[in-house]
Amino acid sequence: MDPIELERFERTVLPHMRAAYNLARWLARSDHDAEDVVQEACLRAFRFFGGFRGGDAKAWLLTIVRNTSYSAWHRVGTAGTTVPLDEDTPDVEDGSPGPEDLLLQKASGQEVREALDALPVEFREVVVLRELEGLSYKEIAEVTQLPIGTVMSRLARARARLRRELRERLQRGPS
Amino acid sequence: MSCGDPVSRHLEAYFDGELDLVRSLEMERHLSECEACSATLRSHRALRSALAHPSLYHEGPNGLESRVRTELRKPSKDTKSVARVGWRWRAIAASLPVIATVAWALVAIPRAPSDEQLVSQEVVSAHVRSLMAEHLTDVASSDRHTVKPWFNGKLDFSPEVKDLAGDGYPLVGGRLDYIGGRGAVALVYRRGNHPINVFIWPETDAGGDGEGSVRGYNVVRWRRAGMRYWAVSDLNLPELRELARDLQR
Numbered sequence: 001m002d003p004i005e006l007e008r009f010e011r012t013v014l015p016h017m018r019a020a021y022n023l024a025r026w027l028a029r030s031d032h033d034a035e036d037v038v039q040e041a042c043l044r045a046f047r048f049f050g051g052f053r054g055g056d057a058k059a060w061l062l063t064i065v066r067n068t069s070y071s072a073w074h075r076v077g078t079a080g081t082t083v084p085l086d087e088d089t090p091d092v093e094d095g096s097p098g099p100e101d102l103l104l105q106k107a108s109g110q111e112v113r114e115a116l117d118a119l120p121v122e123f124r125e126v127v128v129l130r131e132l133e134g135l136s137y138k139e140i141a142e143v144t145q146l147p148i149g150t151v152m153s154r155l156a157r158a159r160a161r162l163r164r165e166l167r168e169r170l171q172r173g174p175s
Numbered sequence: 176m177s178c179g180d181p182v183s184r185h186l187e188a189y190f191d192g193e194l195d196l197v198r199s200l201e202m203e204r205h206l207s208e209c210e211a212c213s214a215t216l217r218s219h220r221a222l223r224s225a226l227a228h229p230s231l232y233h234e235g236p237n238g239l240e241s242r243v244r245t246e247l248r249k250p251s252k253d254t255k256s257v258a259r260v261g262w263r264w265r266a267i268a269a270s271l272p273v274i275a276t277v278a279w280a281l282v283a284i285p286r287a288p289s290d291e292q293l294v295s296q297e298v299v300s301a302h303v304r305s306l307m308a309e310h311l312t313d314v315a316s317s318d319r320h321t322v323k324p325w326f327n328g329k330l331d332f333s334p335e336v337k338d339l340a341g342d343g344y345p346l347v348g349g350r351l352d353y354i355g356g357r358g359a360v361a362l363v364y365r366r367g368n369h370p371i372n373v374f375i376w377p378e379t380d381a382g383g384d385g386e387g388s389v390r391g392y393n394v395v396r397w398r399r400a401g402m403r404y405w406a407v408s409d410l411n412l413p414e415l416r417e418l419a420r421d422l423q424r
Contacts, residue, residue: 006247014240021235035239042243048356053331063353071300097218104221109230116231130191131226137193145353147313156187163222 009049016058017042019133020065026128027069027121041068059139066125066143096160104166115165123158130155178211186212190219291385294355294405295396299389301352302372302407305361311370312348312363322349326360334360334375334402342421344371354405364418371408371418378403386412395419 025034041064129135141148182205188194189202206213305311314325319336338346347363359376386395393412396405
């Protein structure tokens with residue numbers, strides 16, 4: 001192990017551990033799984049650090065976190081948590097923005113969390129990357145390995161789905 | 176809710192701050208006149224402020240970072256497994272002649288997975304993921320003159336793209352993928368109903384050619400012109416080998 005390389009890694013990559021955990025936790029089902037994923041992802045990141053060309057360290061680490069999460073699902077055979085998406089049929093009708101949406105601001109943290117958790121993982125991850133991590137379309141494309149056009153349409157559909165989930169929860173009232 | 180003006184298609188990109196200055200100004204002009212688009216924008220903002228609730232951000236447990244730092248400083252897996260055997264060695268040495276114990280320890284040292292095993296796991300995962308997410312290709316074309324230029328500017332190397340339709344392995348398209356912490360080309364071929372991913376990335380260090388089976392998928396790897404190639408498929412090994420031979424021609 002090269003101490004200079006390790007120091008450079010810690011300085012460049014570890015500042016993004018907070019984001020790494022947040023993404024891992026939104027993709028995983030438990031705190032414990034998320035912690036395992038972050039640890040494994042950091043070790044992998046260090047192993048591959050030689051291949052890192054000094055671009056966007058946050059997007060680079062989040063890419064590895066995402067891949068590690070997906071690999072972990074394969075190992076435990078929960079691949080069924082992902083659903084095949086048809087990118088061509090936007091389900092805008094029931095999730096399109098409306099004037100009543102100003103009420104969404106009144107949703108409690110718990111309601112929003114449940115609504116986001118209810119989305120298929122392909123939708124959940126783009127919302128988390130955009131809204132919670134503040135990534136640009138280009139960075140999201142890098143992390144998810146999708147073309148930018150797909151990122152944009154997926155984000156639009158994810159927001160529509162989230163709006164629908166939230167409206168349903170608000171109509172039901174506090175549980 | 177759409178006003179039908181072509182400008183309105185960029186509303187969400189405007190909301191995300193992804194428009195250039197000219198288009199942003201155009202959008203702002205439009206918004207000042209269009210109530211429908213202004214209402215849509217307010218709805219986007221309402222959703223964003225709902226998502227800004229601090230409890231949505233998952234903070235990691237205390238000490239996670241220092242655990243990772245400790246983990247990074249630990250010797251690599253090989254020496255760790257030797258250390259574990261060393262502990263066992265002491266327990267057994269109490270009851271057995273030392274020579275027999277040493278012989279046993281030499282046999283029993285568990286081997287850490289090699290880099291090649293790790294990469295083969297990643298390559299197979301990437302193959303499975305490409306099928307599962309129905310994201311086999313970013314550029315769907317059997318024309319290598321369409322597939323090859325598509326990678327321009329997306330990666331720092333340019334792959335050799337061959338169509339092997341004449342050999343019974345038609346090119347289906349290409350995709351960007353991510354193997355071993357770096358961008359890789361995935362060329363997709365098909366043999367009957369079996370999709371085949373061929374992953375390509377530059378590799379300077381010498382690694383051998385080989386083949387094997389990982390989680391039910393066959394893999395064949397080789398090097399050619401400074402590039403590492405991995406072919407993965409549920410196709411039988413002899414036919415996958417044939418594809419590898421054709422690609423090396």
